[in-house]
Every structure is written in C-alpha cells, then in structure tokens.
Amino acid sequence: MDPIPVGLDPDSGQISAQLLPQMVSRHGLICGATGTGKTVTLRYLVEQLNQRGIATLVTDLKGDLTGLAAAGGGNAKVSERLSLFGLDNTYYHACPASLWGPGALPMRTTPTELGPELLGQMLNLNDNQQGLMQLLFRIADQLGLLLLDWKDLLALINFAERYRKELLPEFGTISPASLGAIKRKYLALETRGAEDLFGEPALELTDLIGDNRIHLLDASSMQPVIYGILLLWLLAELYENLPESGDNALRLVLFFDEAHLLFDDLPAPLREQVEQIIKLIRSRGVGVFFITQNPMDIPEGILAQLGNRVQHALRAYTPNEQRAVKAAAKSFRVNPDIDTETAIGQLAVGEALVSCLDKDGVPVPVERVFIHPPASRLSPLDDAERQQLMQGNPLAGKYTQTMDRESAFEQLRERRARMEEQAQVKAERPKPARKPASALEKSLGRAASSFGRQIGKELVRGLLGALSGGRR
Ligand SMILES: Nc1ncnc2c1ncn2[C@@H]1O[C@H](COP(=O)(O)OP(=O)(O)OP(=O)(O)O)[C@@H](O)[C@H]1O
Ligand SMILES: [Mg+2]
Structure with a gap:
C-alpha cells in the first residue's frame, strides 16, 4: 500500500514526511x-x-x-x-x-453490552454503589432478565428496590441509600438525552x-x-x-x-x-x-x-x-x-x-x-x-428503525401482573397444604424458572471482563 504523503518542505518543494499505512496501527x-x-x-x-x-x-x-x-x-x-x-x-x-x-x-449499545464497570463509570458511582451495580447485573443474570434499553435498567433498579427483602437470602444486603443514589444518577442522565445510547439494533x-x-x-x-x-x-x-x-x-x-x-x-x-x-x-x-x-x-x-x-x-x-x-x-x-x-x-x-x-x-x-x-x-x-x-x-434500513424486544422492562411488568393475580386468587381461597416455597420463589413467582437461563452468554460483561480474557 502506498505511503501517505503528509507534507511538503517549503524550501525544497519536496514531499518530506510520510505516513506508512502498515504503521498506522502504531497509533x-x-x-x-x-x-x-x-x-x-x-x-x-x-x-x-x-x-x-x-x-x-x-x-x-x-x-x-x-x-x-x-x-x-x-x-x-x-x-x-x-x-x-x-x-x-x-x-x-x-x-x-x-x-x-x-x-x-x-450508534447504540445495550446496558448488557456496556457492562457494570462502564455503567458505573458513566454514572460516576462510588465504591459501594459500584458494588451494588455489579450485584444488579448478577440479579439480572440469575433471573434471565435482558437489559437492552434504557427502561430495562430502570425496571431492574425499581425491582431491586421493591423486593430488597426477598432478594436478601440469595444476593445479600441491598442498601436502599446506594440504590437510591444509583437511581437518582441514572435519572439525571436520562433527562439529558442519554437514553439514545441504549437500544436495539445495537451497533455491529x-x-x-x-x-x-x-x-x-x-x-x-x-x-x-x-x-x-x-x-x-x-x-x-x-x-x-x-x-x-x-x-x-x-x-x-x-x-x-x-x-x-x-x-x-x-x-x-x-x-x-x-x-x-x-x-x-x-x-x-x-x-x-x-x-x-x-x-x-x-x-x-x-x-x-x-x-x-x-x-x-x-x-x-x-x-x-x-x-x-x-x-x-x-x-x-x-x-x-x-x-x-x-x-x-x-x-x-x-x-x-x-x-x-x-x-x-x-x-x-x-x-x-x-x-x-x-x-x-x-x-x-x-x-x-x-x-x-x-x-x-x-445501513439506513438496518439501524434507523428502533426494535423493542421483550426485555427486563416487559418481563418484570408481566411478572408483577402475574404475582398480583396469584395474590388475588390466594386471598380468595383457603390455604392448600403444600411444601412452602422459598421467599425468593414466592415473591418472584414462576418467572425465574420460566425465563430461565436461556441466554447462553454471560451477562456480566464489560471492559474489565474483556481484558481478563476468555469471556466466551
Ligand atoms: N493543511 C491546510 N491547508 C490549507 N488550509 C488549512 C490547513 N490547515 C488548516 N487550514 C486553515 O485553517 C483553518 C482552521 O483549521 P482547523 O479547523 O483544522 O483548526 P483546528 O486546529 O482543528 O482548530 P480547533 O482547535 O478550533 O478545532 C481551516 O478552516 C483552514 O482554512
Ligand atoms: Mg478542530
């Protein structure tokens, strides 16, 4: 490939600096x-x-x-x-x-693709909040919740807020103060148009x-x-x-x-x-x-x-x-x-x-x-x-239409509706004698198992994950 002539020496009138294409990857x-x-x-x-x-x-x-x-x-x-x-x-x-x-x-990506590290960086989280962000990703991973767009992550935060107690045995303490701070920072970015960053189709x-x-x-x-x-x-x-x-x-x-x-x-x-x-x-x-x-x-x-x-x-x-x-x-x-x-x-x-x-x-x-x-x-x-x-x-045909697949926001909304329905049915009939479910199962309904872990790829991703090697 031909070298790129960068400049000219005004004294000699000769091309006098060149960039070699094979050296461009040396930045x-x-x-x-x-x-x-x-x-x-x-x-x-x-x-x-x-x-x-x-x-x-x-x-x-x-x-x-x-x-x-x-x-x-x-x-x-x-x-x-x-x-x-x-x-x-x-x-x-x-x-x-x-x-x-x-x-x-x-040019979009998804919260899942971005991963907790970069999200934490984007929201300027402190160490405690960052730890909690990692935990939120683990919860999403375990429950098979897809984080594809802006509202998915918000739905996950709201979910963790509401079911803090039920999540405790499996995931440990969720500090309401830290969660509140994450939510505030997230919402503050949203009002400045950051939601355009997330969504599908993500950049290929x-x-x-x-x-x-x-x-x-x-x-x-x-x-x-x-x-x-x-x-x-x-x-x-x-x-x-x-x-x-x-x-x-x-x-x-x-x-x-x-x-x-x-x-x-x-x-x-x-x-x-x-x-x-x-x-x-x-x-x-x-x-x-x-x-x-x-x-x-x-x-x-x-x-x-x-x-x-x-x-x-x-x-x-x-x-x-x-x-x-x-x-x-x-x-x-x-x-x-x-x-x-x-x-x-x-x-x-x-x-x-x-x-x-x-x-x-x-x-x-x-x-x-x-x-x-x-x-x-x-x-x-x-x-x-x-x-x-x-x-x-x-590329216009591929990227200009926004896709809204069923993901955490819809999954969690559906789950709540089902839980409320179950609570209604339960209230109306006498208690059957059956093996008590764990607190988590009870509060999450069947959803956790039905969404299952159908997602083959690890959800906790991000810059650090990329560098530690073999993610897939
Ligand atoms: N190689 C060149 N040949 C001819 N004119 C040039 C050249 N480089 C710069 N100029 C002239 O100088 C002007 C300013 O250049 P340029 O926009 O590249 O500055 P810049 O360093 O990027 O400034 P900023 O920091 O404000 O972005 C250009 O609009 C052009 O008129
Ligand atoms: Mg410039």
Missing part, C-alpha cells in the same frame, strides 16, 4: 492550539486512508466534518495550498461516508469495517461523559471481537477529536485498562489517532504509545503552556536542523512538525512541513445534502 497524535489546522490534518489523513480502502471512524465534535462527503473548493487557504503542492481543482473529490448520531444512524462492528466508507459519528450534542463511555466501549468491543490480524494488516482507524474528553476524570484502574487496550488493539489491526490541543491532556502511558505524530503550533505564554511546549518538543526524535521548541511557537496555520514511524517502527527525525491540503469540502453538509447522503446509505 498517532495530532495536536496544536485552536485554529492551527488539526482538524484539516485529520480530514486529509482520513481521505487518504479511505482511498486505500481502509475503514475509518471519526468523531465529529463540532459538526465540521460532514463536508468529507462533498468535493472541496471555495476555500482560499486550501486552494493556495493546492498550488503549493502543484495540484489543481481536479484534485477535489467527495468521499463515501456514513453519518452516525442524532438525525442519522443511531462488522458494519464499521465491512464497507469502504468513512464513518462519521456526530458527537456534537453528546454529553462528554457519554462520548467518553461510548468510545471506551467501542475500543473494548473491537479488541474483544476482532480476530488477530496475522500480519497486523490494518482494518480500522479511529480518530478521536477532543480526546481529552475521554480521559477527564477517568479513574486510575479504568485508565490503566484503556492503556492496555490501546497497546493490544494493534494486534487486531486497529489504529487509534488522538486529536487534542495539549499533549499533556493524554495520560502518559497512552501518549508513549502514539508512534506517528503531527504537532501544530502551540502558544507558550503561561508556565503551563511553556511546559506543554517543552514536553511536545522533547517527544520528537532530534533533527539537528530544527530547534523543535522554537519551531512549535512559530508554525503557521496548516504547518506542522511531523515524525512518523519508518518501516522498522523507528520514528524518523522530526520534519517541519506544510500539511497536504484535503480534497473534500471544509464547510459542513446542508440539510438537503445530509438527507441525500442518508437516503443512499445501505
């Missing part, structure tokens, strides 16, 4: 102050990967990437850059893209990799915590479900814009898990590029794994900014011709220090280049263009 970093060209660099790399038949998933936090699906033109800075590279208007072209997010294809990873499209996830209206959780889940799922990629052949590249949102407030154990996943996911043929203003936004253990680097200009007014510049400068392999620390402060818009890995995985000495212009349009799609793009999408 990357694009950083720089606001307005310095990070998103344009990302856009160009995504276009180039797409041309080489590599699937990409790009998070779009400002809604400024949908123009990838339209041919470029009409931007003075870009056309100036085109001439610098000796290109003309015939270079502009649109890319095939799928839009995910509100008003497009819903094969749909991201199967076709030669750029998958754009519109995360502009997503709460940061939901954004973070969804992406962590995605990483865990990819790691867990993709087979080893023998020769490390590249399958998918993820571009996480505003990457600091992934790591803000991430507790240490989860951060370590993410570090692990980033390290291991390479073997699945998945590359991850982080885009952020300040490299110090990214945990050190992850930063150290990002082999391909594009550094746009940084400001250095405050001591914190100066530290960031020093750190960024030091992260490059030295090129005696370039004083990296000074250069970082001088770079123009769309200019960058670049160092990618060579074919042996060794970073090449840093180069100062003008980044290649993108072929797609910088301005976003208008409503009509969006509509048109959605209509032509082969």
Whole structure:
C-alpha cells in the first residue's frame, strides 16, 4: 500500500514526511492550539486512508466534518495550498461516508453490552454503589432478565428496590441509600438525552469495517461523559471481537477529536485498562489517532504509545503552556536542523512538525512541513445534502428503525401482573397444604424458572471482563 504523503518542505518543494499505512496501527497524535489546522490534518489523513480502502471512524465534535462527503473548493487557504503542492481543482473529490448520531444512524449499545464497570463509570458511582451495580447485573443474570434499553435498567433498579427483602437470602444486603443514589444518577442522565445510547439494533462492528466508507459519528450534542463511555466501549468491543490480524494488516482507524474528553476524570484502574487496550488493539489491526490541543491532556502511558505524530503550533505564554511546549518538543526524535521548541511557537496555520514511524517502527527525525491540503469540502453538509447522503446509505434500513424486544422492562411488568393475580386468587381461597416455597420463589413467582437461563452468554460483561480474557 502506498505511503501517505503528509507534507511538503517549503524550501525544497519536496514531499518530506510520510505516513506508512502498515504503521498506522502504531497509533498517532495530532495536536496544536485552536485554529492551527488539526482538524484539516485529520480530514486529509482520513481521505487518504479511505482511498486505500481502509475503514475509518471519526468523531465529529463540532459538526465540521460532514463536508468529507462533498468535493472541496471555495476555500482560499486550501486552494493556495493546492498550488503549493502543484495540484489543481481536479484534485477535489467527495468521499463515501456514513453519518452516525442524532438525525442519522443511531450508534447504540445495550446496558448488557456496556457492562457494570462502564455503567458505573458513566454514572460516576462510588465504591459501594459500584458494588451494588455489579450485584444488579448478577440479579439480572440469575433471573434471565435482558437489559437492552434504557427502561430495562430502570425496571431492574425499581425491582431491586421493591423486593430488597426477598432478594436478601440469595444476593445479600441491598442498601436502599446506594440504590437510591444509583437511581437518582441514572435519572439525571436520562433527562439529558442519554437514553439514545441504549437500544436495539445495537451497533455491529462488522458494519464499521465491512464497507469502504468513512464513518462519521456526530458527537456534537453528546454529553462528554457519554462520548467518553461510548468510545471506551467501542475500543473494548473491537479488541474483544476482532480476530488477530496475522500480519497486523490494518482494518480500522479511529480518530478521536477532543480526546481529552475521554480521559477527564477517568479513574486510575479504568485508565490503566484503556492503556492496555490501546497497546493490544494493534494486534487486531486497529489504529487509534488522538486529536487534542495539549499533549499533556493524554495520560502518559497512552501518549508513549502514539508512534506517528503531527504537532501544530502551540502558544507558550503561561508556565503551563511553556511546559506543554517543552514536553511536545522533547517527544520528537532530534533533527539537528530544527530547534523543535522554537519551531512549535512559530508554525503557521496548516504547518506542522511531523515524525512518523519508518518501516522498522523507528520514528524518523522530526520534519517541519506544510500539511497536504484535503480534497473534500471544509464547510459542513446542508440539510438537503445530509438527507441525500442518508437516503443512499445501505445501513439506513438496518439501524434507523428502533426494535423493542421483550426485555427486563416487559418481563418484570408481566411478572408483577402475574404475582398480583396469584395474590388475588390466594386471598380468595383457603390455604392448600403444600411444601412452602422459598421467599425468593414466592415473591418472584414462576418467572425465574420460566425465563430461565436461556441466554447462553454471560451477562456480566464489560471492559474489565474483556481484558481478563476468555469471556466466551
Ligand atoms: N493543511 C491546510 N491547508 C490549507 N488550509 C488549512 C490547513 N490547515 C488548516 N487550514 C486553515 O485553517 C483553518 C482552521 O483549521 P482547523 O479547523 O483544522 O483548526 P483546528 O486546529 O482543528 O482548530 P480547533 O482547535 O478550533 O478545532 C481551516 O478552516 C483552514 O482554512
Ligand atoms: Mg478542530
């Protein structure tokens, strides 16, 4: 596969930095102050990967990437850059893209898929509450309750609240205070539209990799915590479900814009898990590029794994900014011709220090280049263009209809109705002499056995489960 020419040395007029597709799974970093060209660099790399038949998933936090699906033109800075590279208007072209997010294809998962760890993280639970969340999943597992959408988990919480005493012998104490806190936090997220995260049809990873499209996830209206959780889940799922990629052949590249949102407030154990996943996911043929203003936004253990680097200009007014510049400068392999620390402060818009890995995985000495212009349009799609793009999408039929299978919410509602009916019958007739049922059986009716454990797969899932190996 052809190397991707990243930039051009303005002095020699030669292409002088290249990204090798076989090294993309060694991950990357694009950083720089606001307005310095990070998103344009990302856009160009995504276009180039797409041309080489590599699937990409790009998070779009400002809604400024949908123009990838339209041919470029009409931007003075870009056309100036085109001439610098000796290109003309015939270079502009649109890319095939799928839009995910509100008003497009819903990207959903289920509480079961997400698992108690990430749910706890999403709800910012303390240790006691987290322990209880694990227990709720165990209860659902034992009773064969499917947790597929938002109301299923709420029904489970309500169920545990109501039958605390009956659940005690089998599952131990359920603290009403902790349960109340979980419920409050859950409901608080719901009012901010988080329920869109859950439901069926859930995302199938094969749909991201199967076709030669750029998958754009519109995360502009997503709460940061939901954004973070969804992406962590995605990483865990990819790691867990993709087979080893023998020769490390590249399958998918993820571009996480505003990457600091992934790591803000991430507790240490989860951060370590993410570090692990980033390290291991390479073997699945998945590359991850982080885009952020300040490299110090990214945990050190992850930063150290990002082999391909594009550094746009940084400001250095405050001591914190100066530290960031020093750190960024030091992260490059030295090129005696370039004083990296000074250069970082001088770079123009769309200019960058670049160092990618060579074919042996060794970073090449840093180069100062003008980044290649993108072929797609910088301005976003208008409503009509969006509509048109959605209509032509082969995945629309599959994902835009919401499915509401019978799951915990319906199961528990049905169970209650049956229990009330039984209580009614019992009240109306004299007590027969029969073996006393256990408290749990009594309160749950026959439901536990009839729903049984028909679900073949383990329900207590999640990031930590994924990493501890053999879940299936
Ligand atoms: N490689 C380039 N070629 C031509 N013009 C560019 C290039 N990179 C950036 N520009 C110009 O600079 C503008 C800002 O770039 P961009 O949106 O990528 O900044 P950013 O670093 O992502 O900013 P923010 O942090 O605010 O998201 C673009 O709209 C474009 O006009
Ligand atoms: Mg940007």
